[in-house]
Amino acid sequence: MNKFQLILSLLFCQFLLAQNDSVIVSKSKIGLISADKLNVVYRGIQNPISIAVPNARSFTVSGLGVKEENGKYYIVPGQGNEMVVKLEIILDDDSKVVEEHFFRIKNLKKHIARINNKNCQNCIVLMKKEELKDAEISFYLEDFLYDFLNLKVTSFDLYIHKKKKFHIEGSKITDEVYKELLNLKKGKKILIYNIEFKLLSELNILIHPIDLIQIQISN
Numbered sequence: 001m002n003k004f005q006l007i008l009s010l011l012f013c014q015f016l017l018a019q020n021d022s023v024i025v026s027k028s029k030i031g032l033i034s035a036d037k038l039n040v041v042y043r044g045i046q047n048p049i050s051i052a053v054p055n056a057r058s059f060t061v062s063g064l065g066v067k068e069e070n071g072k073y074y075i076v077p078g079q080g081n082e083m084v085v086k087l088e089i090i091l092d093d094d095s096k097v098v099e100e101h102f103f104r105i106k107n108l109k110k111h112i113a114r115i116n117n118k119n120c121q122n123c124i125v126l127m128k129k130e131e132l133k134d135a136e137i138s139f140y141l142e143d144f145l146y147d148f149l150n151l152k153v154t155s156f157d158l159y160i161h162k163k164k165k166f167h168i169e170g171s172k173i174t175d176e177v178y179k180e181l182l183n184l185k186k187g188k189k190i191l192i193y194n195i196e197f198k199l200l201s202e203l204n205i206l207i208h209p210i211d212l213i214q215i216q217i218s219n
Helices: 003-019 175-181
Strands: 023-025 032-034 040-043 047-052 056-062 066-069 072-075 082-091 096-107 111-115 124-127 137-141 151-160 164-169 189-199 213-217
Touching: 040 047, 056 066, 111 189, 111 213, 137 151, 137 189, 151 175, 164 175
Parallel strands: 023 096, 040 096, 124 213
Antiparallel strands: 032 047, 047 072, 056 082, 066 072, 082 096, 111 137, 151 164, 151 189, 189 213
């Protein structure tokens, strides 16, 4: 073997050894980090995320606001409109792949209280007296893409304008209160407020105040 061939052989061996310790910044992702809905996370919520990296020996996850609890991953966004989650993957050949996954950050909108799934912000719900029988109080988040918020109404107050106030345990209008409502004339107004609830989910969630429901009898 001449000197030139020997030098080429040594350089090739060094290249192979360097490959085992290489860090590859991946443009075509092999790992998947999913917030399940359009890569959107919400400020004020511990957003659960799913991570899958096929055919990898191991991986680590990092990023501002990224948390790991009991093997599950969450994102708690901070300021700004976008955040990045870094994924460092060790492949079977001991090479390392580094990926960046981007998420849009949205603010939670105000919870809107509803009666029989009716209501909007700053409006009056027209209802027939018959619709108030066993009517259920609930609420929803406008423009919210997930279904992991599990909140249950536990009590509320009902006020008949210039007449009576009732405190109701549970989420539905009781038979006793409904009998009072049957005596109301058309146009009479009812307020539902002081809505209490409990969080059935284990997630840490910032709950905004729930507005009252304004109802007007239509018959």
